[in-house]
Amino acid sequence: MPTTESPLSRKLSAYVALGDSDLAILAGLHRRRRSFLPGHELVHEGQRDASAFILADGWACSYKLLPGGERQIVDIQVPGDFLGLRSILFRTSDHSVEALTRIEASEVLAADVLDAFSTSPRLATAVLWAISRDEAMVVEHLVNLGRRNAEERTAHFLLELAARLKLVGRGDSGGFDCPLTQYQLADTLGLSAVHINRVLRQLREEGMLTFQNGRVVFDDVARLCDLAQFDNAYLDHDGPLLR
Numbered sequence: 001m002p003t004t005e006s007p008l009s010r011k012l013s014a015y016v017a018l019g020d021s022d023l024a025i026l027a028g029l030h031r032r033r034r035s036f037l038p039g040h041e042l043v044h045e046g047q048r049d050a051s052a053f054i055l056a057d058g059w060a061c062s063y064k065l066l067p068g069g070e071r072q073i074v075d076i077q078v079p080g081d082f083l084g085l086r087s088i089l090f091r092t093s094d095h096s097v098e099a100l101t102r103i104e105a106s107e108v109l110a111a112d113v114l115d116a117f118s119t120s121p122r123l124a125t126a127v128l129w130a131i132s133r134d135e136a137m138v139v140e141h142l143v144n145l146g147r148r149n150a151e152e153r154t155a156h157f158l159l160e161l162a163a164r165l166k167l168v169g170r171g172d173s174g175g176f177d178c179p180l181t182q183y184q185l186a187d188t189l190g191l192s193a194v195h196i197n198r199v200l201r202q203l204r205e206e207g208m209l210t211f212q213n214g215r216v217v218f219d220d221v222a223r224l225c226d227l228a229q230f231d232n233a234y235l236d237h238d239g240p241l242l243r
Contacts, residue, residue: 006026006030006056006080007055007056007057007078007079007080007168007169007170008026008054008056008079008080008081008168009023009026010080010167010168010169011080011130011167011168012026012123012126012127012129012130013126014167015126015129015130015236016122016123016125016126016129017122018122018123018126019122021120022120022122022123025116025119025120025123026116026123028112028116029054029106029108029112029113029116030054030056030106031106032106032107032108033056033104033105033106033107034104034105034106034107035102035103035104036099036102036103036105037099037102038099038100038101038102039098039099040098040099041096041097041098042060042083042084042097042098042099042105043083043084043087043093043095043096043097044093044096045064045065045093045094045095045096046092046093047087047092047093048091048092048093050084050087050088050093051084051087051088051107051108051109052082052083052084052085052087052088052107052108052109052113053082053083053084053097053105053106053107053108054081054082054083054105054106054108055077055078055079055080055081055082055083055103055104055105056079056103056104056105056106057079057103057104058079058099058100058101058102058103058104058105059076059077059078059099059100059101059103059179059180060076060077060081060083060097060098060099060100060103060105061073061075061076061077061097061098061100061184061188062074062075062077062083062084062095062096062097063095063096063097063098063187064095064096065096071187072187072190073184073187073188074095074138074141075134075137075138075141076100076161076180076188077097078161078164078165078168078170079168079170080167080168081134082127082130082131083097083105084097085113085131088108088109088110088113089110100179100180100184101179113127129236132236133235133236136234136235136236137160137234137235139234140156140160140234141157144156144157144189145189145190148228150189150191150195150196150199151199151202151203151227152227152228152229153189153191153228154185154189154191154196154199154200154203155203155208155209155224155227155228155230156228156229156230157185157188157189158178158209158211158216159221159224159225159228159230159232160230160232160235161176161178161216162175162176162216162218163232163235164235173218173221174217174218175215175216175217175218176215176216177214177215177216178211178214178215178216179214182196182197182200203224204219206223207219207220207223208220208223208224208227209224
């Protein structure tokens, strides 16, 4: 895929107009592109001198493991996202990253990022925006876990995924392909798989959302947004992506 049409360039260009020289530098970050199978761990918590990756295709997740073996998924990564960017800035990685599907990702080192930023301040600004948006999503995820009930947090999370995917050309207001299992969704939302199954059935019966056969379909996106009190302002996207 040409760099100008890559998910990352589409996402960054939503905030900063990147010129040909910026896009050429961005293309250089993709020179070590590799394929990984589902379950492959790209970054391991506690790892030193870890690489970061740019996700070009497929889905991944960032997670923490508790001493008892329980897993908390802290974020789902989709095409256009960085994987483990903190891992090349921190001396020790503070989380793990795993491929949820077969993925295509480009390995980037700390020197690659620093060189790109020093050469292209506009690209550095765009990446800083992307990192800030990710931080804003973490805040919303905390609100999800702490204050929204199971139905609201599920609706909010799926609407957020739709907005993120639409930005990179992988979804629209009607829905999106979603490879997440109910167990993975449960780990993300702090619920049990049984509870997630019940919530998805309730949303389907209420005519708002259908999640079947790897596809999320918004049957009534306006009601779903009202239920979740979803306002995509925290994503800093121009225009109402879902309404």
